[in-house]
Amino acid sequence: MYSSESLQQFARQVFLRMGCPEAEAALAAEVLVAADLRGVDSHGIARLHGYVRLADLNRVNPRPVVRTVHETPSTAVVDGDAGLGLVVAPQAMQLAIRKAQQAGTGWVAIRNSNHFGIAGYHAMLALPHDMIGLCMTNAGPLVAPTFSKDKLLGTNPIAVAVPAGTEPPFVADLATTTAAYGKLELLQRKALPAPTGWVQDADGNPDVDPHAVRKGGALLPLGGDREHGSHKGYCLGAVVDIFSGVLSGANYGPWVPPFATAGFMASAAQLVGAGTGHFVGAMRVDAFRPADDFKAQMDNWIRTFRQATPVPGAERVLIPGDPERLLEAERRKNGIPLLASVAENLRELSGRFGIDAEFLKF
Amino acid sequence: MYSSESLQQFARQVFLRMGCPEAEAALAAEVLVAADLRGVDSHGIARLHGYVRLADLNRVNPRPVVRTVHETPSTAVVDGDAGLGLVVAPQAMQLAIRKAQQAGTGWVAIRNSNHFGIAGYHAMLALPHDMIGLCMTNAGPLVAPTFSKDKLLGTNPIAVAVPAGTEPPFVADLATTTAAYGKLELLQRKALPAPTGWVQDADGNPDVDPHAVRKGGALLPLGGDREHGSHKGYCLGAVVDIFSGVLSGANYGPWVPPFATAGFMASAAQLVGAGTGHFVGAMRVDAFRPADDFKAQMDNWIRTFRQATPVPGAERVLIPGDPERLLEAERRKNGIPLLASVAENLRELSGRFGIDAEFLKF
Numbered sequence: 001m002y003s004s005e006s007l008q009q010f011a012r013q014v015f016l017r018m019g020c021p022e023a024e025a026a027l028a029a030e031v032l033v034a035a036d037l038r039g040v041d042s043h044g045i046a047r048l049h050g051y052v053r054l055a056d057l058n059r060v061n062p063r064p065v066v067r068t069v070h071e072t073p074s075t076a077v078v079d080g081d082a083g084l085g086l087v088v089a090p091q092a093m094q095l096a097i098r099k100a101q102q103a104g105t106g107w108v109a110i111r112n113s114n115h116f117g118i119a120g121y122h123a124m125l126a127l128p129h130d131m132i133g134l135c136m137t138n139a140g141p142l143v144a145p146t147f148s149k150d151k152l153l154g155t156n157p158i159a160v161a162v163p164a165g166t167e168p169p170f171v172a173d174l175a176t177t178t179a180a181y182g183k184l185e186l187l188q189r190k191a192l193p194a195p196t197g198w199v200q201d202a203d204g205n206p207d208v209d210p211h212a213v214r215k216g217g218a219l220l221p222l223g224g225d226r227e228h229g230s231h232k233g234y235c236l237g238a239v240v241d242i243f244s245g246v247l248s249g250a251n252y253g254p255w256v257p258p259f260a261t262a263g264f265m266a267s268a269a270q271l272v273g274a275g276t277g278h279f280v281g282a283m284r285v286d287a288f289r290p291a292d293d294f295k296a297q298m299d300n301w302i303r304t305f306r307q308a309t310p311v312p313g314a315e316r317v318l319i320p321g322d323p324e325r326l327l328e329a330e331r332r333k334n335g336i337p338l339l340a341s342v343a344e345n346l347r348e349l350s351g352r353f354g355i356d357a358e359f360l361k362f
Numbered sequence: 363m364y365s366s367e368s369l370q371q372f373a374r375q376v377f378l379r380m381g382c383p384e385a386e387a388a389l390a391a392e393v394l395v396a397a398d399l400r401g402v403d404s405h406g407i408a409r410l411h412g413y414v415r416l417a418d419l420n421r422v423n424p425r426p427v428v429r430t431v432h433e434t435p436s437t438a439v440v441d442g443d444a445g446l447g448l449v450v451a452p453q454a455m456q457l458a459i460r461k462a463q464q465a466g467t468g469w470v471a472i473r474n475s476n477h478f479g480i481a482g483y484h485a486m487l488a489l490p491h492d493m494i495g496l497c498m499t500n501a502g503p504l505v506a507p508t509f510s511k512d513k514l515l516g517t518n519p520i521a522v523a524v525p526a527g528t529e530p531p532f533v534a535d536l537a538t539t540t541a542a543y544g545k546l547e548l549l550q551r552k553a554l555p556a557p558t559g560w561v562q563d564a565d566g567n568p569d570v571d572p573h574a575v576r577k578g579g580a581l582l583p584l585g586g587d588r589e590h591g592s593h594k595g596y597c598l599g600a601v602v603d604i605f606s607g608v609l610s611g612a613n614y615g616p617w618v619p620p621f622a623t624a625g626f627m628a629s630a631a632q633l634v635g636a637g638t639g640h641f642v643g644a645m646r647v648d649a650f651r652p653a654d655d656f657k658a659q660m661d662n663w664i665r666t667f668r669q670a671t672p673v674p675g676a677e678r679v680l681i682p683g684d685p686e687r688l689l690e691a692e693r694r695k696n697g698i699p700l701l702a703s704v705a706e707n708l709r710e711l712s713g714r715f716g717i718d719a720e721f722l723k724f
Binding site: 070071072073074075077102103104105107109132144145146147148149150152160162170172174175176177178179195197200203204205222223224227228229231232233234235236238239241242246247248249252253254272273283284285287288289293294297298300301304305308309310311312314315316317318320 | 432433434435436437439464465466467469471494506507508509510511512514522524532534536537538539540541557558559562565566567584585586589590591593594595596597598600601603604608609610611614615616634635645646647649650651655656659660662663666667670671672673674676677678679680682
């Protein structure tokens, strides 16, 4: 087990060595380790060496000048200057919050960014302002639309954070696929088959091989197949792609750069936009009704759903955000488990950058 | 087969007899028959007698004074004065469009409304303005959240309409359940079992009985079960409920009135808000980038996805909105099929209101 503080300090040191300014290195480390704390291990410290590789490939700019290239009272387009999504997305979210303070809501489309960690972190930035936060991003193509053999969409997550009163906030954060890629990696390590509806093979047939994507297959949209509503998951992933990529002037569909693949070196001429795209929003609750009224009703909403009768075999009904919050409390107390391969990656980074990391020496 | 014009004229006459003003009767009829044209038969003329029953029960106000009760530059809350959702929602959408013209985007939460037909119709109102349209609504509780035996959510649809250039627009319109209730009704008439993941029985166990909901069971959120991502469908349905019901001051969760059940007569004191809630939005495309640039990229997006290689057994990859548009063209030409029971309902209405309906005499 590793303490979140030690992982965060280590990540901060790595981002500093990559050339990030002090404040941005700290922010990037915080966003990254928020994923580990909330149980989205695939998007946390396990990706640190991937970000370093992006920098090695000159695909990420450690000292970006993030600028607003277009705006109206309630909207803006931000160019991330090829910075880390981990720092570009929170800046864009702060802009959305400022817009919402003036205009009731703020909506910012971001181009020329990179992987931003977990969507939920950025959406939750709205909560202390009594605002609803929204966040989505496109991502490298791993997902085949309904009826398609080709991979044209990313796992394209959507996060929505809603403030409550005395109850903890409602935080939904979901990939628009049946299962996130991290869930497949778990099955790969255990050598277990994937449930139906998670993947298809290279020919476009339903498959249960957890390695299917690496073998030329694809992840499937939420629903899995047409009969179970995969066209709806495809619609949702497509909306995320259009809001994040087409509205902003980033890449979209099959052109979205993969996270950190050494082989990816498309020239600008082959692309349809700049980098990866995100879309974030903030809505002031009191742009609709007094914040106290809203939060009292949200408390009632949350309690009503939490008190529902569970189905046989289930302990209780959960509110979106409950599992992540409970895990965060547990991991802040007891530490974060790391796979041996991830710890090894961190030791390599420690050696390369000459970062003293006592906590990795065991 | 019945022509859309004759059905629309008939519905207009019925709404007039219900007491609606001329323009609103025409609008309600247009929205209603748009569902039949686009193939959402369960939300079209088949519901006409249900709207009449709502009026008989004094649950719908045929001459509503729709008013804005709160606003900021980019938001408003509208009270629908218990009017037909079929006319309240388009008015709210026009307000969102006006807000967007000024502030870049416009977001309107609606309370004290009723069933509004298909969400896609309202979202598409933004398209002629070079805006992206969004529309969602809550609905009477038929859906059990993941792990819940109780029905706490409606089928809570989301529609997103995106303008393109030379290609037809992108129009996603989806219930946040594995299958809409209309799909179950089809299976009931054919006495066929439902696929797994569509419904659970009264005890909360997975079921394939297409009559399960009537027997105390529930529809299931998109995904069907936890392993196939039903918690994501639950999150989406919950977000629709919160935006439509809690932001607006309408009812939410188990308190949302059912469409037209004679037994439903809850007093205001038992409720948590006013009527059914909707949430609509409009985003000016050029609040983000020049409209022509955006639409050219959307054309490229649409062509790229349409040209994807189909999986074995599939003819081609569809763009959201394709099936509905193709069906509308066919039905405008060849007419709309009605179930015998629906035609019989219309004949009853014809007799009750003394509306001459030659087209129903066969």
